Amino acid sequence: MSQKKAPTTTVEQARSASGKPTLKTIARISGLAVPTVSRALNDAPDIGAETKKLIRKIAKDVGYIPNRAGVRLRTGRTNVISLVMSTEHDMMGHSTRLISSVAGGLRDTPFHLVVTPFFPDQDPMEPVRYIVETGSADAVIINQVQPQDPRIAYLMERSFPFATHGRSDWADRHPYYDFDNSAFGEIAVNELADRGRKNVLLIAPPAAQAYAQHIIYGTRKGAADRGLNVTLADPVTSDTKIDDIVDYVDITLRNHPEIDAIMTASTSSAMAAVAGLEKIGAKVGREIDVSTKEAVPFLKLFRADILTTTEKVGAAGEFLARAAIQAVRSPLTTPMQHLEVPSAQDS
Amino acid sequence: MSQKKAPTTTVEQARSASGKPTLKTIARISGLAVPTVSRALNDAPDIGAETKKLIRKIAKDVGYIPNRAGVRLRTGRTNVISLVMSTEHDMMGHSTRLISSVAGGLRDTPFHLVVTPFFPDQDPMEPVRYIVETGSADAVIINQVQPQDPRIAYLMERSFPFATHGRSDWADRHPYYDFDNSAFGEIAVNELADRGRKNVLLIAPPAAQAYAQHIIYGTRKGAADRGLNVTLADPVTSDTKIDDIVDYVDITLRNHPEIDAIMTASTSSAMAAVAGLEKIGAKVGREIDVSTKEAVPFLKLFRADILTTTEKVGAAGEFLARAAIQAVRSPLTTPMQHLEVPSAQDS
DNA sequence: AGGTCAATTTAAAACGATATAGACTTTTCT
DNA sequence: AGAAAAGTCTATATCGTTTTAAATTGACCT
Numbered sequence: 086m087s088q089k090k091a092p093t094t095t096v097e098q099a100r101s102a103s104g105k106p107t108l109k110t111i112a113r114i115s116g117l118a119v120p121t122v123s124r125a126l127n128d129a130p131d132i133g134a135e136t137k138k139l140i141r142k143i144a145k146d147v148g149y150i151p152n153r154a155g156v157r158l159r160t161g162r163t164n165v166i167s168l169v170m171s172t173e174h175d176m177m178g179h180s181t182r183l184i185s186s187v188a189g190g191l192r193d194t195p196f197h198l199v200v201t202p203f204f205p206d207q208d209p210m211e212p213v214r215y216i217v218e219t220g221s222a223d224a225v226i227i228n229q230v231q232p233q234d235p236r237i238a239y240l241m242e243r244s245f246p247f248a249t250h251g252r253s254d255w256a257d258r259h260p261y262y263d264f265d266n267s268a269f270g271e272i273a274v275n276e277l278a279d280r281g282r283k284n285v286l287l288i289a290p291p292a293a294q295a296y297a298q299h300i301i302y303g304t305r306k307g308a309a310d311r312g313l314n315v316t317l318a319d320p321v322t323s324d325t326k327i328d329d330i331v332d333y334v335d336i337t338l339r340n341h342p343e344i345d346a347i348m349t350a351s352t353s354s355a356m357a358a359v360a361g362l363e364k365i366g367a368k369v370g371r372e373i374d375v376s377t378k379e380a381v382p383f384l385k386l387f388r389a390d391i392l393t394t395t396e397k398v399g400a401a402g403e404f405l406a407r408a409a410i411q412a413v414r415s416p417l418t419t420p421m422q423h424l425e426v427p428s429a430q431d432s
Numbered sequence: 433m434s435q436k437k438a439p440t441t442t443v444e445q446a447r448s449a450s451g452k453p454t455l456k457t458i459a460r461i462s463g464l465a466v467p468t469v470s471r472a473l474n475d476a477p478d479i480g481a482e483t484k485k486l487i488r489k490i491a492k493d494v495g496y497i498p499n500r501a502g503v504r505l506r507t508g509r510t511n512v513i514s515l516v517m518s519t520e521h522d523m524m525g526h527s528t529r530l531i532s533s534v535a536g537g538l539r540d541t542p543f544h545l546v547v548t549p550f551f552p553d554q555d556p557m558e559p560v561r562y563i564v565e566t567g568s569a570d571a572v573i574i575n576q577v578q579p580q581d582p583r584i585a586y587l588m589e590r591s592f593p594f595a596t597h598g599r600s601d602w603a604d605r606h607p608y609y610d611f612d613n614s615a616f617g618e619i620a621v622n623e624l625a626d627r628g629r630k631n632v633l634l635i636a637p638p639a640a641q642a643y644a645q646h647i648i649y650g651t652r653k654g655a656a657d658r659g660l661n662v663t664l665a666d667p668v669t670s671d672t673k674i675d676d677i678v679d680y681v682d683i684t685l686r687n688h689p690e691i692d693a694i695m696t697a698s699t700s701s702a703m704a705a706v707a708g709l710e711k712i713g714a715k716v717g718r719e720i721d722v723s724t725k726e727a728v729p730f731l732k733l734f735r736a737d738i739l740t741t742t743e744k745v746g747a748a749g750e751f752l753a754r755a756a757i758q759a760v761r762s763p764l765t766t767p768m769q770h771l772e773v774p775s776a777q778d779s
Numbered sequence: 780a781g782g783t784c785a786a787t788t789t790a791a792a793a794c795g796a797t798a799t800a801g802a803c804t805t806t807t808c809t
Numbered sequence: 810a811g812a813a814a815a816g817t818c819t820a821t822a823t824c825g826t827t828t829t830a831a832a833t834t835g836a837c838c839t
């Protein structure tokens with residue numbers, strides 16, 4: 086067959102056109118067939134121990150790295166994890182932390198990270214559907230989940246591997262990492278109670294988000310236990326435009342001087358609240374307390390009087406990366422789940 | 433030839449094993465050969481107009497989307513743009529803006545965005561080398577460039593398509609988007625001069641970064657023109673840990689009461705400066721001015737007296753996406769380059 | 780000595796796309 | 810009318826990998 090070609094099979098020319106070593110390169114060098122090389126590198130049981138050792142050595146020597154397109158075409162596995170996320174309302178590097186920590190969790194695995202942001206004019210479902218239909222990833226990670234998130238329903242229905250940042254109503258059946266926002270609400274309101282506060286204004290996340298419900302629940306529970314009142318800053322949320330939060334706090338505090346504490350769910354909204362309070366000349370830490378959680382410890386430094394709780398977004402990303410991989414590799418295993426216990430702001 | 437197979441070529445069974453329509457699906461439906469379908473969809477000149485119309489219609493009807501692995505394996509094109517970035521020192525969503533705006537620029541193109549962060553313990557060269565050697569992207573976008581960035585030298589040497597956020601010494605020869613930091617320095621220092629300030633403390637970015645040089649140059653130039661003094665906060669930079677900046681400002685201002693203005697290059701360092709000033713009881717906007725640029729308009733809201741200039745990171749990402757694509761598709765064209773003119777903080 | 784069995788290895792096909800070269804029509808030219 | 814030139818379309822090979830089934834080898838058994 087290969088008689089036409091001169092048998093000058095040196096290592097040099099055994100490389101592919103692109104110059105990168107392939108299975109064929111190793112096959113030529115070792116004198117074995119390509120499938121043998123493939124099976125050896127995949128540690129198949131029907132390859133001799135000696136052969137495996139030899140092939141692995143050659144692979145290492147020539148710097149063999151499997152061609153992703155080849156693998157993907159043949160097996161359907163993409164070795165890609167897609168992080169689907171809205172990138173609105175993020176000022177404090179929350180998303181960056183998530184992205185880089187997911188990438189961190191993917192280090193030393195064959196998986197690459199594809200970030201698929203979706204835009205305000207887009208149905209959040211669209212990127213998820215695209216990924217599933219085109220098979221452009223082995224698993225997706227989604228955040229900002231809703232209690233009955235249609236994306237999750239869609240993914241579960243098709244048993245497409247995924248992991249979520251935050252818990253849906255079906256959280257017991259899928260991998261997730263979540264910060265215990267209910268516990269946060271309880272802890273924060275208790276801290277306010279300890280400081281003698283009575284009337285709390287709660288600037289919660291948008292009601293559609295699952296974690297908004299958790300925060301509201303925890304805060305109400307803690308307030309009930311300690312005899313505080315909680316007012317929801319409806320329709321203002323922690324995602325409301327900053328200027329509007331400032332104005333809202335300004336006006337609300339004027340009309341309701343009994344309010345002596347504000348709780349929020351993000352750094353920027355807390356800053357807005359503080360700015361609003363400054364407008365009416367209220368001193369944070371004295372007449373009134375501001376308590377918030379934040380992804381990056383930041384406020385404390387700027388205003389030592391703000392009460393803060395830190396959410397470990399970095400830990401979330403690493404966990405989610407591992408959880409997604411597990412969902413891909415062992416779909417039948419119990420899903421990996423973690424609930425982060427909030428610890429008061431020391432750190 | 434195809435006599436052995438029963439001619440039951442319904443649309444149903446024409447789909448691939450995975451259920452997704454392929455070229456073969458369209459070929460069967462149309463009765464044409466696979467290469468014809470391929471060429472028609474790629475608008476090759478040797479396919480009849482009628483045929484093209486027919487094939488395109490069928491492709492649309494069945495919802496054909498080219499299999500990326502197939503294309504990639506055959507052509508070597510990955511349809512991937514890799515954004516390589518350090519994710520340290522980002523608190524204010526700078527990276528997120530860049531990521532999502534690059535993704536925005538890639539919308540409606542066949543390119544996917546792979547984010548490849550590199551970690552503090554890693555040589556910044558490593559991910560770039562990996563991408564080039566494995567051919568895992570068609571182009572890379574890098575940020576935080578150095579004047580003689582080895583990554584850029586490496587990429588140019590191999591004529592691997594790329595675009596940079598920031599200008600290297602060889603910027604005239606490669607695509608880039610940059611904010612005119614020199615102009616920013618000049619504008620900012622002029623504004624300070626207008627307000628009667630005399631002695632500026634400049635907290636610049638780390639000296640290794642190209643844009644640090646630009647800021648320092650512009651600031652010095654503007655200061656010389658207007659007769660101000662500039663002190664560099666060496667070795668403190670805008671990337672120094674926040675607490676340390678606070679302490680540094682505190683101490684420095686104590687020892688140098690003549691300083692009546694602080695310039696910084698990021699939101700967080702400006703906040704740290706303000707925090708430091710508060711420690712010694714200095715009132716921003718009265719005894720002393722603080723001027724900074726920021727990626728997201730933020731500080732103004734919180735402290736109306738801070739002087740700010742906004743850098744349009746969103747515009748950068750979109751531009752870089754387009755520039756990278758151009759570099760891939762038309763390597764010989766003049767590289768796309770843009771220098772953003774800073775506009776004083778109104779907005 | 781013949782046959783069974785296990786242990787290895789290989790040939791061939793396939794995933795989906797495109798590049799190359801050739802085949803078949805139809806037009807156009809002389 | 811015959812030949813050359815377009816204009817369309819197809820057969821074949823290939824990218825790098827893995828899967829399937831078959832081939833080879835030697836050892837073991839009776």
